[in-house]
Amino acid sequence: TQLQDEEKSKEYLDELEFLAYTAGGEVLKRFVQKMNIPNPKTFIGKGKMEEVQQFVEANNIDTVVFDDELSPGQQKNIQKILDCKIIDRTNLILDIFAQRAQTSNARTQVELAQYEYLLPRLAGMWTHLERQRGGIGMRGPGETEIETDRRIVRDRIALLKKKLTKIDRQMEVQRGNRGSLVRVALVGYTNVGKSTLMNVISKSEVFAENKLFATLDTTVRKVVIGNLPFLLTDTVGFIRKLPTQLVESFKGTLDEVRESDLLLHVVDISHPSFEDHIASVNKILDEIDGVDKPMLMVFNKIDAYVPETIDDDDLVTEKTKAHYSLTDWKKTWMSRMDGDAVFISALNKENFEEFRKVVYDKVKEIHVARFPYNN
Template structure:
C-alpha cells in the first residue's frame, strides 16, 4: 500500500503594512493609538501586520497620499518582505489608489474598504448581507475605472469579499442596477421590521450602544440570559438582536446594536438605516464604555457624535463603564511602577473609580455605573438602575398599572 499524501489546503495568512498621515497637531500617542486600532481591524479581517509607516504632513499628498520619499520607503519594504497589501488609516480617492498601486504593485486598501470587508465577514442574516453589499457597491461605483484591472489580478482576500470578487466585468450601469435592486430588497426588510416594531408597540425599548468591542454583546447575554455572539474582535455584532427582558415584573425589549468606530464609513451608516432604527426608536439608551481603554473619552465622543448624526442624541442615556476589572489591574500596575520612580511631582496614574464616578456623575447629572460584564461585578446595581429607569417610562406610559 502506497504512502498517503497530504496536501496543504489552508490559505496562507495575508500580510500587510499600515500607513498613517497625521497632521502636526496630532500627538505621537494619538497616532500610535489610531494605528493600534487599525492593526486590530486588520487582525479582525484576517491579516497580520508586518510594519507601520507614519508621515506627518499638513495635508496628505493629492496624488499619492504620502510624499514621494515615504512611498519609496514603503515600496522597498513591501518588495523585500513580499507584503500582500498596504492599508491606509484614511479614505483614498480613486486616483490616489491608482497612483499608489501603480507604484507599489500590491493591493491597496483604505480604511472604509477594510471596515466594509469586516462587515461582510460578520453579516449573518439576509438583511445584513444586503446592507453590506449595497455599501460595497456604493463604495466601488466611483472607483470602477481603476479598480477592475487591479481586482482581476487578485485571488480573493481582504477587500475582495462580495461584489469585488465576482463582478470583474461589471460596468457602472450594472452596478447602479444592483444598487437599485438591493435598495428595493432593503425596503422590503424595512417594512417587515416596521411591522415587527409595531407589534411590539407599547413595550419600553432599551438599546445598548457604544464603541465597537466594549462588551455590549456580553452584557446583552447577561441581562437577557440569551446566547448572543460575543468575541474580542471589532464588529462581533453586525445585526441588531432584540430580546425580551423582565425585571421586577416589568417587561421591556433590549436590543444589541452594531458598534460605532472612528471614521465609520458614511455609506455603511446609510445602508444600516433599519438596524439603526432600533436606536432611533428606543426609549432609553445604555451607553456602554470600555473604561480600560486609554482613549475611552474619545470613544464616548465618537458615539455621541454618531448618535447626533442619526438624530438620536436627545434620548435619555444610562452611562455604563464596563471592564473595571481590567482598569483596576492597570491602575495597580501604574501605582507599583510610580512607587519606584520619583519624577517632578506629576502622577501618570489613572484616577480611582470613585474619582471617575464623581466626575461623570457631575457631567451627566445621573448615576454613572462601573461594572465588569465578564466577571459580573456590580451587575445587581446595573439591574436595579435599569429597572428603575424602565419602570419610570413604563408607568408614565401606563399610569393605571401603578
C-alpha cells in the same frame, strides 16, 4: 504637542491593526508619516513611499492598509507604485462587515455600501468586473468598458436599495408588533462588551469575542428584571470614522436605536481613549437624532481598569487625566450625567446588582409614564 500626536497616532494604528487582524490579516510593519496635508497624488510623500516600497518588495507583502480614506485616484496611483493590494480604512471596515453579516438584511446593507464605495473607483478595476460579469452582449455600441461597468453597478445599487426599502418596511411592522413594552437599546463603541452584557442580562448566548464588530445584526431579547418586562436590543458597534456609506445603509438597523425609549451607552473604561470613543458614539447618535433620548452611561470592564502611574518628574500634560482613580471617574461622570452612570464588570458581574437596580428604576419610570393607571 508632539507627544500627544505620537500617542494619538499609535492608538489609531493599534486600532487599525486590530481591524486588520479581525479581517483575518497579520500586520508585519507600521509606517507613520507626519504631514500637514496629504499628498494629493499618493497620500504619503515620495521618500516614505520608497521606504514602504522597499519593505513590500523585500517581504513579499500582498496588502498595504492606509488609516484614512484614499481618493480613487490616490488608490490607483499607489497601487501602480507598490504593485500590491491597497486598502483604506473604509475598505477594511466594509470587508469586516461583509464577513460577518448574518441576516439577509445585513448582507444587503453591506453589499450596497460596498457598491457605493466601488462606483467612483471603477476606473482602475474594470478588468476585474469584466471577469465577474461574463461580458458578452452587455455593451451598447460606443460605450466604454468603464461606462458599462458603472451602469451595471448603478443598476445593482438601485436594486439593493429597493430590496432594503422592502426589508425596512418588514422590520417596521415587526417592531410595531412588539407591543407597548419599553425598549432599551445597548449602544457603544465596538468591543466595549455590549454582547457580553446582553448575555449576562438576558442569560442568552449572544456571540462575544475579542474582535471588532462581533455584532452586526441587531438582536432583540425580552428581559425581565423584578417583575418588569422590557425589550433589550444589542446594536452594531460604533467606530471612529465609520464609513459614511455605512451610516446611510445601516439606517434600518439604527432605527432600533431611534425607536428605543432608553439608551444604555456602554463604555470600555479600561481603554485609554474611552473618552474619544464616547464622543464618536455621541456623534453618530447625533446624526440619527438619537441624542435626546434618556441615556444611562454604563462604564464596563472596571476589572481591567488600571490608573496610569506618573513619575514625579514627568511633565504634567493632558495625561494627568489618565491617572484618575475609578472613584474620581465615578464622581466626574455622576455629576456630568446627573446620576445616570454605573460602573460595572460584565465579565465578573461586579456591581451587577446596582446595575440591575438602576436599569429597573429607569425602565419603571418610562413604564409608569406610559401606563399611569396600571401602576
